[in-house]
Amino acid sequence: MIIKKNFLIAAALFASSSAMAGEFSLGAGAVFNESPYKGYNKNTTAVPLISYEGNSFYIRQATGGWILWKDNKNEISLTASWMPLHFDPDDNDDARMKRLDERKASAFLGGAYYRHERWGSLKVAVSGDVMDESGGLVGEVSYFHPVRMARLTLIPSAGVFYSDASYNDYYYGVSGSESRRSGLNQYSAGDGWSPYVGLTARYQLTQSLFLTASAVYSVLPADVKNSPMIDRDDSFALLTGVSWRF
Template identity: 60%
Template sequence: MLINRNIVALFALPFMASATASELSIGAGAAYNESPYRGYNENTKAIPLISYEGDSFYVRQTTLGFILSQSEKNELSLTASWMPLEFDPADNDDYAMQQLDKRDSTAMAGVAWYHHERWGTVKASAAADVLDNSNGWVGELSVFHKMQIGRLSLTPALGVLYYDENFSDYYYGISESESRRSGLASYSAQDAWVPYVSLTAKYPIGEHVVLMASAGYSELPEEITNSPMIDRNESFTFITGVSWRFLIHRWMSVRLVLRRNATKVVALDCSVHTGNLASESGSYG
């Protein structure tokens, strides 16, 4: 099964937040993906929807970030993420494609930078394959802007993904041995730029539940479409789901109240609060 790289981008943008409070969102949804690989039918799968925004780290679906520096306009973080892109010949309907080697999803590590302006947010990131499946790396440059229309929030985004030669060749290339087994022509994929657009909508139901939907479209370059593995020039992804929002409070306070009657201590009040998990009903996004 192939899950398009755009799902990573679609997940991250809707849940990116700049609030100072710690926010947690947990839910479930479904992702529909039109795979560019030949022999694949459109597929739908259930997915978890998880995000957390804290003071020092965040979870934005498939990406865990450790914040190195943060200001009103800028955020720089180290990232660890899961790349869901994969190819499983056992799931393919095309006999020739069934003879190819499996391409595995992989773990990535890198850096991400966000810059906030009134007109929107710019994101730049780069991450390398740390499991050595592809021995490649991926970059992303995007801009997105959240618009509020009553309770409905819309976040359009425009961006481009960069796949280096090793990454492209792992997922879209065909080796000489694969060519002999399958009858497909051998192909060495080059580095590629993949532009995409997306639109995310979120609508709160009551105080705690949020409905979300996100659609993304990417235009595949000839470095990818020239591969005999590929039979379409574009890729489309649609995600919908529901999540529950929380605000996490963490504090510790000690109050010492002395009341004196003449020379005698009447009362000593010492209280310690160590934590609370409460539903959050304010703005989120």
């Protein structure tokens, strides 16, 4: 299931709510997101919820990782991620946006480093488009801190996403031929940084059944929000779901 139109969802939702070592959970949820693209209404999409933590491999929602080195405080891994940002002109309600080219989702390969302390955890990650849809590079620096209570775990997080000019221009740029067809101004996007804050809540109903809600709010980079394809300055996504721990 592709989550359309919001590039933060796969990267941030559930990113900090991984399972304990040796734990596997599977479930289903729904994502509500406000697309930054013109011509899209607020929408809800069904998504699978997958989490697994092993000694040498993990799955954290849309990212799989192969652990190269790990101790009590540090983790270094190679990562493979599905970046779901996708623009389909046939799904758009704006007459000019309908005349633009399609932008496809893509797979990214890269690496991630985690540092865990009593005051929280730091994450640094970078990856590149291996399907050459955008040919772009993205990165993240973030902080999260689980707060565990009896049955409830809260995980506030904050960070910044980076996307290079190739990535931004593919998803938000307007070529000369597109401009002539659509009437939108021609536009070339540069790189940019997008700060975000998030909160994940995980509630244990039974020994194996969990309810989860996760919300992320971000501010779009200047080179994104200045695109004629975009009609807002920020982005919001909310995921709710239920999962079963095996």
